[in-house]
Amino acid sequence: MAGILIIKNYSTILLRARESNLYTTLNAHTTNATPYRSANGDKINFGYNRDGVNLILGYVFDPFNEIKFSFLEDNIKNDKQPQHTMDLLYTRRYVSKINYRFGFNDLSDTLNFDLSYIKLDREADNFSNRQNNANQVKMRVDRDIFNTSVKYDKDILSFHNLIGIGYTHDNHIAKRYAKANNQSEFKFNGYRFPDIEVDEFNLFDTIKYSISPAHAISIGLEYDYNKAKIKALNDVVQSNGVTNITPQIIWQNHYGDIFDGDINQDALSMATRYDFTPDDTQIYSLSLESIERIPSNDERFVSLNGTNAQGWASNPNLNPERRNRIKTEFKLKNSNFIDYMSSKFDNDSWQIGGHFIADWANDFIILDRSKSIATKGNVISRNIDARLYSLNGNLSYNFLENFGFKTNIYYNYGENKSDNRPLYQIAPLEMTLNLDYQNYTKFGKYSIGAAMRAVASQNRGDFDKNSGLGIDNKTGGFAIFDLYASIAIKGNWGARFGVNNIFNKKYSEYISGSHVEAIEPSAVDAPDRGFYVSFNGKF
Numbered sequence: 001m002a003g004i005l006i007i008k009n010y011s012t013i014l015l016r017a018r019e020s021n022l023y024t025t026l027n028a029h030t031t032n033a034t035p036y037r038s039a040n041g042d043k044i045n046f047g048y049n050r051d052g053v054n055l056i057l058g059y060v061f062d063p064f065n066e067i068k069f070s071f072l073e074d075n076i077k078n079d080k081q082p083q084h085t086m087d088l089l090y091t092r093r094y095v096s097k098i099n100y101r102f103g104f105n106d107l108s109d110t111l112n113f114d115l116s117y118i119k120l121d122r123e124a125d126n127f128s129n130r131q132n133n134a135n136q137v138k139m140r141v142d143r144d145i146f147n148t149s150v151k152y153d154k155d156i157l158s159f160h161n162l163i164g165i166g167y168t169h170d171n172h173i174a175k176r177y178a179k180a181n182n183q184s185e186f187k188f189n190g191y192r193f194p195d196i197e198v199d200e201f202n203l204f205d206t207i208k209y210s211i212s213p214a215h216a217i218s219i220g221l222e223y224d225y226n227k228a229k230i231k232a233l234n235d236v237v238q239s240n241g242v243t244n245i246t247p248q249i250i251w252q253n254h255y256g257d258i259f260d261g262d263i264n265q266d267a268l269s270m271a272t273r274y275d276f277t278p279d280d281t282q283i284y285s286l287s288l289e290s291i292e293r294i295p296s297n298d299e300r301f302v303s304l305n306g307t308n309a310q311g312w313a314s315n316p317n318l319n320p321e322r323r324n325r326i327k328t329e330f331k332l333k334n335s336n337f338i339d340y341m342s343s344k345f346d347n348d349s350w351q352i353g354g355h356f357i358a359d360w361a362n363d364f365i366i367l368d369r370s371k372s373i374a375t376k377g378n379v380i381s382r383n384i385d386a387r388l389y390s391l392n393g394n395l396s397y398n399f400l401e402n403f404g405f406k407t408n409i410y411y412n413y414g415e416n417k418s419d420n421r422p423l424y425q426i427a428p429l430e431m432t433l434n435l436d437y438q439n440y441t442k443f444g445k446y447s448i449g450a451a452m453r454a455v456a457s458q459n460r461g462d463f464d465k466n467s468g469l470g471i472d473n474k475t476g477g478f479a480i481f482d483l484y485a486s487i488a489i490k491g492n493w494g495a496r497f498g499v500n501n502i503f504n505k506k507y508s509e510y511i512s513g514s515h516v517e518a519i520e521p522s523a524v525d526a527p528d529r530g531f532y533v534s535f536n537g538k539f
Contacts, residue, residue: 009033010534025056035080038525039506045130046524048079048088066101080129083512083521086139087129094119107153107160118145135181139192141174149202158210166202171195172297173232176304190304192312193297194232194247200294201225216275224267226294230301230316233261238305247303254313254375263300267292267320281335287327294320299365299381309369309377309465312519319363319383329355340396341404341438341447350397359388366416366423367469367519377465379519384418388426404436416468424462424471427511430455444488454479458510471512473523478507497533504529 012029031050037043052075058068072095079088096117103110125138149166174192179185204222211217230247238245252258271289276282295318304312330353337349364386370378389412396406409431414423431454438447454477461472484498506528512521 021060023056023058023060025054027054028052036527036530039501039504039528040525041528042525044524044527045080045082049077051075063105064103066105068099068101070097070099071095078129083524085520086124086126086137089123089125089128090121092119092121103153107162108155110153112151112153114147114149114151116145116147118147119143120145133181136179136186137176138178138186139174139176141172141192143170143172145170160208160210162204162206164202164204166204168198168200168202170198170200170297172198172301188237190237190306191232191235191247192304193301194230194235194303196228196230196297196301198226198228198297200227214276214278216277218271218273218275220269220271222269224269224292224294226265226267228263228265228301228316230261230263237303245305250303250305250311250313251316254370254372254378254380255315255317257317259316263316265294265320267294281333283329283331285327285329287325289323289325289327291323291325292320293323293365295365295381299367302379306378311375311378313370313375313378314367314381318365318381321365321383322362323364324360324362325357327355327357329353337396337398340406341398341436343398346401348397348399350395352393352395354393355390356392357388357390359386359390361386361388364416367471369465369469379469384416386417386423387413387415388423389413402437402439404434404438406434408432419468421468422460422462424469425511426461428456428458428475428477444490444494446485446487448485449483451482451484452479453482455507455510461510469519471519471521473508473510473521475508475510475523478505480505480507492539493535493537495533495535498531500530500532501527502529 009032010030012027015024015026017024029050029052031048033047033050035043035045035047053071053073055071056068057070058066060066072093074091074093074095076088076091079091081087094117098115100113101110102113120141120143122141123138124141125136126132127136127138146169147166149164151162151164154161172193173195175188176190176192177186178189179187202222202224204220206218206220208216208218233248234246236244236246248258248261269289269291271287271291273285273287276284298314300314300316300318302312302314306312331351332353333351334349336344336347337351338344340351343349362385363383365381366384366386368380368382370376370380391411392409394406394408396404398404409429410427411429412426414426415421416423433452433454434449435451436447436449438445457477458472458475461474462468462470463472463474464470480501481503482498482500483502484496486494486496488494506525508523508525
């Protein structure tokens, strides 16, 4: 089987094939994102070129032995990021993975062996894709991650047990270079990651016990041991007169610690979940979790020297973060509901659901601003205590044979209890609504629909660098409306078309993209009214 989808500036092709023992999936895609205009006519210098290939190749020796190879290549070029001070010139990712299964395919008595390798190359600067009359800065990132694990699944009466071990080796280096207007060559002046080597070992076990068809309990444990080494700890990144600046000195200036570059940490996590399913129209669950997380490379190994509050020194000696959470979920539906826009015998049907999460976090890891005289305003990382809550409710309703209506509401709350101030980047209240119509004809099926997304204004956040990180921007609330339609011809060919933001509403999103690594993101207006059409087919 093969398929193809073409939209303006986006295309993808998918090929799937399977014989009795051999199977493969191949996907290739390209995207060309271009600058756009906001609702008030301002040109936003956004865009990127992206292409990639995904390949899965598997062979089944017999019902008990199967090997699968996966490969992914992802290339992003000229990634213009108007919310950030730098753009990514290129990002190249290569992911290779081998999985070998020995045992039953239903995991009742099965051993799985995984081996993977990830290669990441990236370069960013502040001058190639934008006008810049100030100093020029660029960053180069090189990262290699090797991972392997062995997992064993076993059914014992009403118990299912999964036990496993894993090992990860991560080598991460990122260098910063700068050039003033009166200089001809770039000079190395800082490490974002000073040649970090991390070895992490994992041991985990999960037991699920089905008490009866309506009741099930799961218990999980995981132990992580993390050993990190800073190989460029004493490399000179800058000289101030007779004083040489090294990552060691940068961290000492911010935290007062001198260490040998080796950091060993461990973490123990546990979780339990109870599922109650009295019949096929009701699902309830309750989870109790105590999850301990070892800090990431961003959170403990950045060492960028800088003046006028432009430095960034995350703390290598951060404590692991512990999240103690309660999560409850439910889903109810009537007996005719199959899925949204699909009911038994075309009868009216409905489904409601939702979740509530309460999270008491100890040693929660945040970025903040240094308050000491020598390093005031520089970005640091620290542990705090925090409280986070999340609430969701959703409803789907199919009516009059051909109509459907659904809505989703999300609310999140985060408080820094150590400083009695809001946490940053907590999404505001948001609601989505969809109204759809679909019908069948001689040639296939067609549908039309409308969508609304409403987001509340954000007046609660981390807005001030004098009291916090100052990463948030106050944004106004907005509601945008979209119209869309589709045609499917005999199930093999189809087209989709529509218009987004039909009332040309001016708005900007509150949450920053995590991949941009921006600590002072600017609010960027979203696109104005936009039309689109796409074609797809399979053969």
